[in-house]
Amino acid sequence: MTKLLKLTIAVTIPQLIGMFAAIFISTSSSIWYDSLIKPYFTPQKWVFCPIWIFLYFLMGISLYIVWQKTDPQHQLKVLGLFAVQLVLNILWPILFFVLRSPVLALLDILLLLATIVFLELLFNGISKAATYLMVPYMYWVGFSVLLNFYIVEHNPAFSFGNSLINIIH
DSSP, rough: HHHHHHHHHHHHHHHHHHHHHHHHHHHHHHHHHHSSOOOOOOHHHHHHHHHHHHHHHHHHHHHHHHHHOOOHHHHHHHHHHHHHHHHHHHHHHOOOOOIIOOHHHHHHHHHHHEEEEEEHHHHHTHHHHHHHHHHHHHHHHHHHHHHHHHHHHGGGGGGGGHHHHHOOO
């Protein structure tokens, strides 16, 4: 496989995941989201799209670097963990906007953040550049954890106790 093809695949996959995630954030979800009590530091809605496009691009470049520098024996482990974080990433808008479950979304994003940290540690042993390219993503997801947690804590319908009851029923 040529370097250009690998680069194209590595950059395209995260972007496609981002486009797929955007499908779950519809107008009806927007009305629901607007009704939630959010922290004062919540970014304007228009900010999210360009940030995610940029982060998915950085993730793709990072993936390409690691894919190039990882020996075939370890590629499955590295690419597999990268795929896991993409799955967790795509689950968040489904849990938050489609199922309207900020509690489940919070659990997902905490697992996503832990996976990104582990991925960073793994990438650090392969390429410093790939590691640094993932740092903005890690920080943005960490910030998103704060936003998600605030929503859970300040919207009575989503308190941990109420959400567990709703999940059980």
